[in-house]
Amino acid sequence: MRQxxxxxxxxxxxxIYLDHAATTPLRPxxxxxxxxxxxxxxxxxxxxxxGRKAKAALENARERVKRALGWDGEVIFTSGASEALAIxxxxxxxxxxxxxxxxxxxxxxAAPDAEVAPIGEDGEIAPDKLAATLSGEVxxxxxxxxxxxxxxxxxxxYRENRVLESVRNxxxxxxxxxxxxxGKHDLPEVxxxxxxxxxxxxxxxxxxxxxxxxxxxxxxxxxxxxxRSGTENMPAALGFAAALEAGGIDSWSTTxxxxxxxxxALYNAGEVISPGSIASHIFAVAHESLSAQAxxxxxxxxxxxxxxxxxxxxxxxxxxxxxxxxxxxxxxxxRTIRVSTGWNTTPDELDAFTEAWRSxx
Numbered sequence: 001m002r003q004x005x006x007x008x009x010x011x012x013x014x015x016i017y018l019d020h021a022a023t024t025p026l027r028p029x030x031x032x033x034x035x036x037x038x039x040x041x042x043x044x045x046x047x048x049x050x051g052r053k054a055k056a057a058l059e060n061a062r063e064r065v066k067r068a069l070g071w072d073g074e075v076i077f078t079s080g081a082s083e084a085l086a087i088x089x090x091x092x093x094x095x096x097x098x099x100x101x102x103x104x105x106x107x108x109x110a111a112p113d114a115e116v117a118p119i120g121e122d123g124e125i126a127p128d129k130l131a132a133t134l135s136g137e138v139x140x141x142x143x144x145x146x147x148x149x150x151x152x153x154x155x156x157x158y159r160e161n162r163v164l165e166s167v168r169n170x171x172x173x174x175x176x177x178x179x180x181x182x183g184k185h186d187l188p189e190v191x192x193x194x195x196x197x198x199x200x201x202x203x204x205x206x207x208x209x210x211x212x213x214x215x216x217x218x219x220x221x222x223x224x225x226x227x228r229s230g231t232e233n234m235p236a237a238l239g240f241a242a243a244l245e246a247g248g249i250d251s252w253s254t255t256x257x258x259x260x261x262x263x264x265a266l267y268n269a270g271e272v273i274s275p276g277s278i279a280s281h282i283f284a285v286a287h288e289s290l291s292a293q294a295x296x297x298x299x300x301x302x303x304x305x306x307x308x309x310x311x312x313x314x315x316x317x318x319x320x321x322x323x324x325x326x327x328x329x330x331x332x333x334x335r336t337i338r339v340s341t342g343w344n345t346t347p348d349e350l351d352a353f354t355e356a357w358r359s360x361x
Contacts, residue, residue: 015303016349020199020342021149021180021282022307026239027201027343033242034203037235044232045223054234061237065208068244069187069195073212076224077237081179081196084209086110087228088175088192089143091217096140098133100125100155101325102148104177111143119325123153123276127162134170142167145177146188150322150338152180152282153275156188164189173216179207180282184249191216197236201343202243206236246343249281253346256280262350266339269361273336275326284323286336290360295337302356307338 017025037057042050044058062075078084081104089097089111097114099107108114117125117133125144134140144155144163156163156176167174174190183200187193193210197203211217214225222229249256259280263272266285273284287295292308299306308320323333339353 015305016352017305018339018341018345018349018353019305019307020345021338021340023198023204024201024342025344026198026203027243027246029246030197030202030239030243034235034239037238041235044234058232058234058237061234061241064241065195065237065244068241069182069210071187071193071210073210074214074225076209076211076227077232077240078207078209078224078228079205079230079233080198080207081177081194082106082110083228084194084196084207085177087209087217088194088211089114089141091220091227092141092173092175092192093216093218094139094141094173096138097143098140099143100145102150102153102155102322103143103145104149104179105321107143107145107177114143117142117144119155119275121275121327123151123278123326124155124157125163127166130163131166131170134166134172140170140172141175142172143175143177145179146181146193147178147185147279147282148322149180149282150320151273151275151284151326152278152280152340153326154277154279157277181279183244184281185279197240197243200243201246202240203236206233206240208240252341252343254341254350258347258350259341262341262354265354266357268354269357270335273323273326273328273332275328281342282338282340284336284338285357286332288361289335291334292337295335295360298360299337299356304353304356306340308336 040053042054044055066075085106097111098117099114101116101119120126146156147154164174175192176188176190177194178187179196179199182195191212196207217227219226223232263283266272270285270287273286319330319333
C-alpha cells in the first residue's frame with residue numbers, strides 16, 4: 001500500500017493498537033493457562049486416565065467462567081461468538097425470531113428470516129413498541145446486543161428492565177450478544193448470552209453460549225451435553241477462564257475518566273457519533289473532512305491500528321448497516337472510523353492518538 005507523502009512509517013514494535021473491539025491481545029495469564037492445558041492434553045471425551053484428567057480441567061474451566069461472569073445457568077463452549085449465535089438463534093424452542101436493527105452481521109447470517117426491530121433516536125428499542133410487537137400466540141426469541149461493536153452504544157442501559165420485562169411478560173425468550181461487554185460489565189438478565197474470549201484477553205477460537213437452562217434449546221447430539229459437535233478445546237477453555245479472572249475493565253491501564261476525556265478530546269477534529277448511552281471503550285469518530293479510507297491509510301502509516309466499523313465489514317466500501325440504522329447520514333458515515341481500547345491500552349497511547357488526530361484536522 002502506498003503511503004501519503006511525507007508520512008513516517010513506524011516499525012511494528014512502536015505502533016499503537018486501538019482496535020480491541022476486533023481482537024484484544026492475549027493476556028499473560030491466559031497464555032500461561034493454555035500452556036498448562038497443552039501439557040495435559042487429551043480428548044476430554046476419552047474414558048482413559050488421560051481423558052478423564054482433560055475432562056476435569058475442562059469442567060474446572062467451565063465453572064470458573066460461570067463464576068467470573070456471575071452466571072448461574074449453563075455454559076456451552078463453542079468455537080466463538082458466531083457459533084454461539086447460530087446455536088442460540090437456530091435451536092431455541094421458538095417459532096418466531098426478532099432481532100434489533102444494529103446486531104452484528106453474524107446474527108443476520110444465523111437468522112436470515114428474522115424480523116427486524118428498529119432503533120430509536122435514543123439508541124434504544126422502545127419497550128412499549130416491543131411489547132406490541134410481541135403480542136400474539138406464537139412464542140418468540142428477541143435478540144438485542146448489549147454493547148454495539150461499532151459505536152459502543154449500550155442497547156440495554158438503565159431502561160433494560162423495561163425492555164426485558166416486555167419480553168418476559170410476552171412469554172418470549174431473550175438473547176443478548178455480549179461479545180463487547182462480557183468481562184467488562186455485568187451481563188444483562190437474559191435467557192441466553194453470547195461471549196467471545198478473544199474480545200476480553202482470551203484466545204481466538206473459543207467462546208460460549210450462556211443459557212439459563214438446557215431445556216430452552218433443541219439438542220442435536222455430540223459434545224457439550226449434546227448441544228454442540230466437535231472435540232472440546234480444553235487448553236483454550238483454560239485460557240478463557242484465566243483471562244476473565246485476570247480482571248475486568250476496572251483493572252485496565254486506563255480509568256473510565258481517562259477514556260471519556262479521550263473521547264471528548266477527539267471532538268477537536270470532528271465528532272464522536274453517540275447514539276444514546278455509550279460505553280467507555282468503543283468510540284465511532286467522524287473526521288471533519290477526510291474519508292474513512294483516507295483516515296485508515298494515514299493513521300496506519302503514522303503507527304495507529306484502528307478500523308472502519310466491525311472487522312467483518314471494514315474492508316467494504318458500502319455504508320455501515322449499523323450507522324444507517326442509528327440514523328447517521330451517508331456523508332458523516334463515510335468519514336467515520338472506530339477507535340477501541342483494551343486492557344493494555346495506556347494513557348500515553350491515548351494522548352499520542354489525540355495528537356495524531358489533531359494533526360489531521
